Amino acid sequence: MITSLQDRVQLHNGVTMPGFGLGVYKVENGKTTIESVRAAIEHGYRLIDTASYYENEEGVGIGVKESGVPREELFITTKVWNDQHGYDNTLRAFDDSLKKLGMDYVDLYLIHWPVTGKFPETWKALERLYDEGVVRAIGVSNFHVHHLEKLFVRANEKPVVNQVECHPHLTQEELRAFCEKENIQMEAWSPLKKARILDLPLFVELGEKYGKTPAQIILRWHVQNNIIPIPKSTKP
Template sequence: MIHLDEGTVLANGVNMPWVGLGTCKLRHPQAVERAVHAALDAGYRSIDTAAIYQNETEIGNALQKSTVSRELLFITTKLWNASHGYNNTLAAFDESRRKLGVDYIDLYMIHWPIKGQIKETWRALEILYNRGDIRAIGVSNFGVSDLEELIRHCEIKPLVNQVEYHPRLSQKKLMHFCHQNNIQVEAWSPLMQGEILHESLILQIAEKHGKTPAQVVLRWALQNGIPVIPKSATPHRIRENIDIFDFELPIEDMVNIHFLNENRRIGPDSGLYFYD
């Protein structure tokens, strides 16, 4: 069984929680702080944000008010497209760290691959990592070709690749490549913005286990070895999304959910967007 107080261990030995709070599109200060407090109270220790979300300051304010000690938290933020390049990356990191009000960031990521910029941008992340300002460095929305390009030039491989992942988009080729290169995949939009929760198979499995459709889908991801960062601003949904450690999906349920794959995205594809 996978347990709440455990996590996946990255290639450098850093422990990354299985479930984090996604905060994309959460911008109203009170909503952000309420969501972070609800998450921490429910047992979350991972909070995911990005410079482009424009809520790092609000998240930082919530963290300062929390009684959870800093060393128990896993804070992720991401470098936006306009800040690529060696010097720009160093400056953007310092700005994110200042807004979050922390001495270090647990996971810092390149948000999207930008053609011609990855090498110098990644060099800056490696410097920050070697200085101890970041515990883990990673990428987001990188496909196989993007990762191959980065790996050809880097000294430190990315430890995490955060991508769209849910039962309609299982990304088998990418999963295999990341596994072969000791890159942990993390799922954004694991609930497919709620669309997958109306799938009849998911509803049937949820009823069988006495769980909600969201809990079934999130548990499916965890049993595939994929940490998740479901987004919600609603306290009871936040609590529901982490209440997935008291049951296990049998192999037949796992296989049946796997066959829901249609290679269908709800978000942009890195091969088509943000690449020039």
């Protein structure tokens, strides 16, 4: 179990990934994203999660540069969006993301959603990017068990990560058990359920008992269950 923002977990391809990160879902590109990313890194974060769909990859790249932390010490994730699926489309989408980020590589590239009939071909493009060394690891997001099973039929490389909504009100037990069996690291977007569960008596009481905030209690649940949480924050 991780004990600090910079502790890492080892993925099944040997790459190590920070066990806690910052998500920037739909954070406004420009100053807001830049300041959020820079502040997070200055406070010890090493994992930053963005996506083509978020439209803020440029801000993430600038925030990373302005942080002054060497690129190799950071772990940057981005994702291919639904209208970018397909082998050639995915390769073009990745090149576009890389240019917006202003980077030579990304650490983790994910299929954002399993678009029916298209994601196996898209996965082949991710495998090529992985083989070429411009991504250090490849994975998926929002995949259920049946999506993963279908992907396995054609995949040469197994996903290292599955990023899904997961929190104490959506525990994803079946999916977590499957991913654990297949050695796929679980990662949680919206780990605080968009702050909708912070006022629930259970988390308030546990926070008072242990001298923590409800958010800290919930994120501890993720960490203790070997799930990497990537909460969103725009308040340095």
